[in-house]
Amino acid sequence: DTAVSQTPKYLVTQMGNDKSIKCEQNLGHDTMYWYKQDSKKFLKIMFSYNNKELIINETVPNRFSPKSPDKAHLNLHINSLELGDSAVYFCASSQWLAQSSGNTIYFGEGSWLTVV
Amino acid sequence: RKEVEQDPGPFNVPEGATVAFNCTYSNSASQSFFWYRQDCRKEPKLLMSVYSSGNEDGRFTAQLNRASQYISLLIRDSKLSDSATYLCVVNEVGLQAGNMLTFGGGTRLMVKP
Numbered sequence: 001d002t003a004v005s006q007t008p009k010y011l012v013t014q015m016g017n018d019k020s021i022k023c024e025q026n027l028g029h030d031t032m033y034w035y036k037q038d039s040k041k042f043l044k045i046m047f048s049y050n051n052k053e054l055i056i057n058e059t060v061p062n063r064f065s066p067k068s069p070d071k072a073h074l075n076l077h078i079n080s081l082e083l084g085d086s087a088v089y090f091c092a093s094s095q096w097l098a099q100s101s102g103n104t105i106y107f108g109e110g111s112w113l114t115v116v
Numbered sequence: 117r118k119e120v121e122q123d124p125g126p127f128n129v130p131e132g133a134t135v136a137f138n139c140t141y142s143n144s145a146s147q148s149f150f151w152y153r154q155d156c157r158k159e160p161k162l163l164m165s166v167y168s169s170g171n172e173d174g175r176f177t178a179q180l181n182r183a184s185q186y187i188s189l190l191i192r193d194s195k196l197s198d199s200a201t202y203l204c205v206v207n208e209v210g211l212q213a214g215n216m217l218t219f220g221g222g223t224r225l226m227v228k229p
Contacts, residue, residue, distance in 0.1 A: 041201070043160065043219040056216060090159055105217060107159035 003027050006091045006108035013081055014116055020077045021111045023091030031055075032074035033092040033105070034066060043090070049074055050096045081115045088112050119143060120220035122204050128226045133194045137223045139187040139204030148207040149180055151189050154222065155200045163189075163202070194227045201225070 006023040013019055025032060033056075034046040048056035052068045063079045078085060091108040122139045129135050141149075149166040164171065166178040166187055177190040187204055204220035 040221065042221050043203070045217065048216070104162050107161070109159050110157075 004091055004093055004106050004108040006089075006111050008111060009109060010112045010114075012114045012116060015081055015083060017081050018077070018079045019081060019113070020075055021089055021091075021113075022073070022075045023108055024073050025091075025093040025106070025108075026072065027093055027106060029093040029095050029106075030071050031094050031096045032068065032071075033094075034074065034076050035090040035092060035107075037088040037090060037110070039087070046089075047074075047076075078113075081113075083115050086113055086115045119218050120204055120206050122202075122220040122223045124221055124223060126224040126226050128228060129194055130228055131194055131196060133227075134190065134192045135194055135225060136191075137189045137202055137204075137225075139189075139220050141185050141187070141204075141206045141218075143206065143208055143218075144182075144185060146185075146206045146208050149187050150205040150207070150217075151176075151178055151187075152203040152205050152219075153200045154203055160203055160219075191225075194225075196227050196229065199225055199227045 004025045031050045033048045035043050036046050037043045045058055046060045047066045049068045051071055065077045066074060068074045088110045090110050092105045094105040120141045127135055151163040152160040153163045154160040164173050164176060164178050166180045168180050170179045175192045179188045191198055201222040201224045203222045206218045208216045
């Protein structure tokens with residue numbers, strides 16, 4: 001069973017379109033994330049949700065809107081797609097931790113978005 | 117200045133070689149540290165955590181120097197299967213708590229027969 005699954009894996013779409021990427025985790029985690037990995041391979045956090053509540057919202061255009069219907073799901077909707085949105089988007093999950101020791105984050109396989 | 121800096125490589129080494137990667141981080145308040153491995157067109161996966169006392173997992177040894185804000189990963193007896201990108205990761209636990217991982221750009225390793 002895939003721990004963190006996201007769909008679609010590949011998405012090619014035209015500029016100006018609206019698209020969604022879905023993510024589900026079956027690890028029982030209470031925190032989910034969206035990361036973006038650009039062409040230079042830097043992974044940057046976009047959003048973090050804990051128990052369906054938005055915790056981290058980095059400087060991301062408001063064309064990107066995450067939605068968490070429950071703890072196990074975190075979807076990403078993107079409006080008016082632009083060429084610069086082409087990247088790999090990784091969903092991830094972990095347990096919430098308010099300590100210094102950190103915790104393992106598990107990533108989905110990624111969604112390759114190409115805007116043409 | 118990048119928050120987590122790594123030499124992007126690639127490091128091309130023969131099988132059996134020992135190779136070391138370094139990483140520096142800018143936030144002195146960073147709390148925990150990790151090495152992740154990312155294969156081509158795959159997701160990052162945790163390789164090992166990095167503790168102040170240093171830690172070893174088989175052929176892999178990780179070291180942390182908080183004073184210098186420096187993390188290292190040593191791979192002994194390199195295998196072809198070690199070829200991947202190694203990501204230095206820093207967890208900045210703060211007011212927001214939870215996991216605010218900051219990733220370095222990765223160091224690419226290519227192990228040749």
